[in-house]
Amino acid sequence: MRKSVLIAVAAVSLLGACGQPKGQATNNAVAENVPAAAEGSNELIPMTALASKNETLKVMHERHEGMEQIGKSSKVIRRSLESASPDVAQIQKAAATIADLASKSNGWFPAGTGPEAGKTGAKPEIWQNQADFSAKDHAFVKAAQAFNSTAASGNVDAIKSGFADLGKTCKACHDKYRSDMHH
Known part of the structure; x- marks a missing residue:
């Protein structure tokens, strides 16, 4: 059946x-x-497994590409903020990318997409501690949304502070749930 x-x-x-x-x-x-979370929620939806190995690999690829793009956007922001004359338009574009991808992150970690499925930086602890992982992901989404709003303001000092807050949510999750991957 x-x-x-x-x-x-x-x-x-x-x-x-x-x-x-x-x-x-x-x-x-x-x-x-990958089932969506309830409207307005960013809770991780537990799944027993995706229907096929191909679907599992697609989700893992989407997760990897999304995280890579978030990382690249963060580097763009950091470089711009470290320059003598930050490019606010460039920061705003990167902040919007991060906020968009963050809103999708709750669907990137269904059961069966950890190290047992293939090469990934996602540690098994994600699925062992789903409530904590989900809370950290939710904090990241909120920080990404807040940073996007701050970036839209164009206030460089506020952008620097907001970017530091966003970085703290990334670090909180990566320290516990991401292993180093050597390409």
Whole structure:
């Protein structure tokens, strides 16, 4: 019974992707296999497993790419803030990217997408301590939203302070739940 339900979900996902640009179809197929949290919530939704190894690898890839982009955007912001004349427009663009990706982060960690599934910087402790991990992810999302608003103000001193606050939420999670990956 469960297998037929999973096959039906996969078929609907594939049919729903027809006619969409390639990247959008892939993202929708992944999103449909990762349940969203309740409206206004950023709670991690526990899952027993994704339907297939391919879906698991897609989610892991999306997570990796999202985190890489957050890291690159953070570097852009840091470099700009360290310069003699910070580029506020560049900071605002990077802050918006971080806020957008942060809003998706609660769907990046379904069960079965840890080290047992392949190369990842995500430690098994994420799934062993879901409540704590979810709280740290929620704090990151809130800080990313607040930083995006602060960046939009254009006040460089406030941006520096907001960026430090955002960095603290990244560090709190990475210290406990991320292992170093050597490429």
